[in-house]
Amino acid sequence: MTEGTQRKLAAVMCADVSGYSRMMGQDEDGTLAALKAHRNAIDPYVFNAGGHIVKTTGDGMLAEYTSVLAAVESSLAAQREMAQRNATLPTDRRMQFRIGIHVGEIIADDGDIFGDTVNIAARLQEAAEPGGISLSGAARDAVQQKIDAHLIDLGEANLKNIATPIRHWRVDMGASQSAALSAAAAQAPSERCAVAVLPFDNMSTDPEQDYFADGITEDIITALSRIVGLRVIARNSTFAFKGQAKDIRLIATELDARYVLEGSVRRSGNRLRINAQLIDAVNGQHIWAERYDRNLDDIFEVQDDITANIVGRAAPEVWRSEGERVRHHNVGQLDAWDLLLRARGAYNLASKDGFEQAEVLCRRAFQQDSNYAPAYTLLADTQFQLLIFGYRRGSSAEWSKVLANCETASRIDPDEVLIYSGVLAHMGEYEKALTFAKRGINLNPSFAPAHHAFGVALYRDGQYAAAVGEFEKTLRHSPNNPQNYQTATLLGYTHYSLSNNEAALSWADEALRMAPTFTQAQGVRAAALAQLDQINEAKASINQFLAMFPNATASGITRNYRLRKQEDVERYREGLIKAGLPE
Numbered sequence: 001m002t003e004g005t006q007r008k009l010a011a012v013m014c015a016d017v018s019g020y021s022r023m024m025g026q027d028e029d030g031t032l033a034a035l036k037a038h039r040n041a042i043d044p045y046v047f048n049a050g051g052h053i054v055k056t057t058g059d060g061m062l063a064e065y066t067s068v069l070a071a072v073e074s075s076l077a078a079q080r081e082m083a084q085r086n087a088t089l090p091t092d093r094r095m096q097f098r099i100g101i102h103v104g105e106i107i108a109d110d111g112d113i114f115g116d117t118v119n120i121a122a123r124l125q126e127a128a129e130p131g132g133i134s135l136s137g138a139a140r141d142a143v144q145q146k147i148d149a150h151l152i153d154l155g156e157a158n159l160k161n162i163a164t165p166i167r168h169w170r171v172d173m174g175a176s177q178s179a180a181l182s183a184a185a186a187q188a189p190s191e192r193c194a195v196a197v198l199p200f201d202n203m204s205t206d207p208e209q210d211y212f213a214d215g216i217t218e219d220i221i222t223a224l225s226r227i228v229g230l231r232v233i234a235r236n237s238t239f240a241f242k243g244q245a246k247d248i249r250l251i252a253t254e255l256d257a258r259y260v261l262e263g264s265v266r267r268s269g270n271r272l273r274i275n276a277q278l279i280d281a282v283n284g285q286h287i288w289a290e291r292y293d294r295n296l297d298d299i300f301e302v303q304d305d306i307t308a309n310i311v312g313r314a315a316p317e318v319w320r321s322e323g324e325r326v327r328h329h330n331v332g333q334l335d336a337w338d339l340l341l342r343a344r345g346a347y348n349l350a351s352k353d354g355f356e357q358a359e360v361l362c363r364r365a366f367q368q369d370s371n372y373a374p375a376y377t378l379l380a381d382t383q384f385q386l387l388i389f390g391y392r393r394g395s396s397a398e399w400s401k402v403l404a405n406c407e408t409a410s411r412i413d414p415d416e417v418l419i420y421s422g423v424l425a426h427m428g429e430y431e432k433a434l435t436f437a438k439r440g441i442n443l444n445p446s447f448a449p450a451h452h453a454f455g456v457a458l459y460r461d462g463q464y465a466a467a468v469g470e471f472e473k474t475l476r477h478s479p480n481n482p483q484n485y486q487t488a489t490l491l492g493y494t495h496y497s498l499s500n501n502e503a504a505l506s507w508a509d510e511a512l513r514m515a516p517t518f519t520q521a522q523g524v525r526a527a528a529l530a531q532l533d534q535i536n537e538a539k540a541s542i543n544q545f546l547a548m549f550p551n552a553t554a555s556g557i558t559r560n561y562r563l564r565k566q567e568d569v570e571r572y573r574e575g576l577i578k579a580g581l582p583e
Contacts, residue, residue: 005109010064011071011139012106012113012121013051015099017059018130023095035059038095040509042078044491047503048468049074054113064113068103068142072171075099075133076149077476079173083131100124102136116162123159124168137167149173150293172293195318196233196257197221199242200274203266213265214239216274220261223311223444233257252281259287259318261310272296278314280321288317308445316448316478319344336372339365343378348482350515352391358382373413380405381419388426388560389520390549399427415443418453425460426562433457448478452487459490462564464498485515492524496531496575497568504528519548523557527575538579545581554581 017023023031039056046053046063049070054062065071079097086094102124104117120136128134135143140151150172156165197220200213218235225232233255241251248260263276277289290310319341343361346354362379366372383402386392402423409416417436425433437457440450455470471494474487481487488511495503508525511518526541546552554576563569577583 010106011068011103013063014121014125015061015097018096020059043506045074045078072143096130098128099133101139103138133171135169140169194231194257195259196255198262201264203264249281270296316481336365336369350518373409373416376405376409377416421453425457430461448474467494485511489521501528501531526579530575530578542580
């Protein structure tokens, strides 16, 4: 063995894109751009799990991990991310990765890896279905009963150029795709986005299991009712439709609801399958759908788990869809609720004009209803964004306005605590910020913005690894939230503070895919590129940053970059200077 060559145990992951050559033949530029965008989205899953991308070749990727479980879990997360992205694309333009994973001894030499372990992973990748994952028997043995997915035994297979048959397993990806369709029906301005949760159907052969389906339904109604700003139809109204094969639109009309959440429960032995879907009852479009497969070891834990997942996904989808619906209505005809929804739409533009428009709409909202706490909350958040992103000059008077709106919101409704946490964290009140953020999670453990707020407080306090976990929960609970560009950017900042520069770059790129005008992501992208000695690309990012803020300096930016650990603020300043920003 030559000097520098090393033998070691590792989990190896190979991936490629199904039908890539066909797509390149149809549209080379578009396919390459799409591949880069998808890679920017899934690379962070590799880095966050401790993986190392050994090399990329065209549409292929080779990565190694020290943990088989980490390799499988990150691959699952990446495939689910891809399913979300592909959901609204034409069938012939969907970019579906095939993944193979094996564990064993590898030879590491000159930045590359070799050996039978690598070859077997590559052959398993070829055997995987589009959008799927194939595991060797060794990989399966290491992760069985540890991952949130069912494994299907495919028996032994003779793989090309592999001497002995390999037993392999397929990960059942289920139906974890989101239709994520925007509702755009023409509605009267006075309508509310009430949600009706219909009794889940018992699809088991045993009618005695009705109680379980009913329990799931009741828990979802209760949990949704705790979400501030959502109107949820009461149980006694929706259960009147139990067992009725009636058109969803007619039910929604009778209940005065726009959105209907329905589903089914099937129990077989110790296995449980639950399907759920959220429907815009006015136009019949499916906004969101999910299938859950679980072992029924503890009936109450299963019920709590599924309820949390459904609530965490369904509620933000209602907000997103409803925000799209009212964006173009005449402001003069909208009441406080609709004004708030329109303000959220403006806020989600992630620009100076958008934030300023949201500020005006929030003021109009609480002028119509002076006790409307969510309007004060969004106003405080909007003003906060204008200040921290440099769109508005900070002063004690401006910060006092933000705090006053936070205090008004929490006084009217004690549950309105999340923006208060973010403001306090930025002002250096780390313990108070953490307390408020934890209170938000206690109110609803599956509410994505609560995890985002907790992540912000942890990040500002210097608890970076814990912050990454909370930000990842945010994206997992609400993958279609329009504000995910902020979470992705903060993941970039957090990984930068951890000196994970590749992960920081990937998350910054993902944030810019979501919101191309979001200059803060350009900042951390430039700093990460500079730390990776990719100076030309770093300067290109800084130039885009300066196009928005021509007078920006590294010292001026970091003066508004508040962290408990001052050395990390200084490292960010150094990265910006190295990227070409004036000192």
